[in-house]
Amino acid sequence: MSTQPQLDQIHHVAIPVSDIAASVAWYREQFHCDVAYQDATWALLKFANISLALVTSSQHPPHIALIHPDAAQFGPLTTHRDATRSIYIPDPDSNQVEVMDAASVRRY
Amino acid sequence: MSTQPQLDQIHHVAIPVSDIAASVAWYREQFHCDVAYQDATWALLKFANISLALVTSSQHPPHIALIHPDAAQFGPLTTHRDATRSIYIPDPDSNQVEVMDAASVRRY
Numbered sequence: 001m002s003t004q005p006q007l008d009q010i011h012h013v014a015i016p017v018s019d020i021a022a023s024v025a026w027y028r029e030q031f032h033c034d035v036a037y038q039d040a041t042w043a044l045l046k047f048a049n050i051s052l053a054l055v056t057s058s059q060h061p062p063h064i065a066l067i068h069p070d071a072a073q074f075g076p077l078t079t080h081r082d083a084t085r086s087i088y089i090p091d092p093d094s095n096q097v098e099v100m101d102a103a104s105v106r107r108y
Numbered sequence: 109m110s111t112q113p114q115l116d117q118i119h120h121v122a123i124p125v126s127d128i129a130a131s132v133a134w135y136r137e138q139f140h141c142d143v144a145y146q147d148a149t150w151a152l153l154k155f156a157n158i159s160l161a162l163v164t165s166s167q168h169p170p171h172i173a174l175i176h177p178d179a180a181q182f183g184p185l186t187t188h189r190d191a192t193r194s195i196y197i198p199d200p201d202s203n204q205v206e207v208m209d210a211a212s213v214r215r216y
Contacts, residue, residue: 010155013172019200030182033115034115048117050158093124093125093126
């Protein structure tokens with residue numbers, strides 16, 4: 001038995017690539033993953049436990065995204081096209097951390 | 109029902125930080141995570157579905173690590189101090205991808 005609070009979940013990780021189509025092809029060739037979304041500026045690959053976003057840095061910042069029960073405590077939330085609500089905060093080294101409000105995330 | 113092969117799992121993601129202790133404190137203050145390992149050059153934080161490694165770039169390259177049923181097909185494996193066996197391969201943009209052999213990973 002544990003008295004620890006439940007650990008938070010990391011929803012996705014976004015890494016920078018230069019050519020979305022080429023990178024989607026490479027990851028699909030090397031690994032078993034599904035393409036959940038793809039356009040010219042970013043793609044979302046589903047793995048068993050997490051999604052991997054491939055992003056063009058000029059359009060979308062590389063980041064890690066966590067699901068938090070009360071993301072608004074970090075500041076005003078932005079609503080995205082997929083209806084998720086989140087805020088980006090920098091860690092001590094300016095790595096970008098997207099804090100996604102749990103209520104806006106359909107699937108854990 | 110799906111005829112898709114099982115999706116691969118991402119074991120951990122390693123992001124660059126400058127001060128391990130300061131970053132561990134920041135992530136623990138902001139989020140619910142456990143410290144699985146920590147020394148002066150890197151730390152491993154456990155989240156619900158994945159681990160987040162904080163690494164000093166001079167000692168450990170930032171990377172994503174996937175579990176693969178036959179990592180040796182990517183090349184010769186290196187055995188690490190924790191007994192995991194893996195190989196690092198670059199994606200098309202030279203993002204480092206660690207392919208960990210499933211048989212060497214104790215916990216999925």
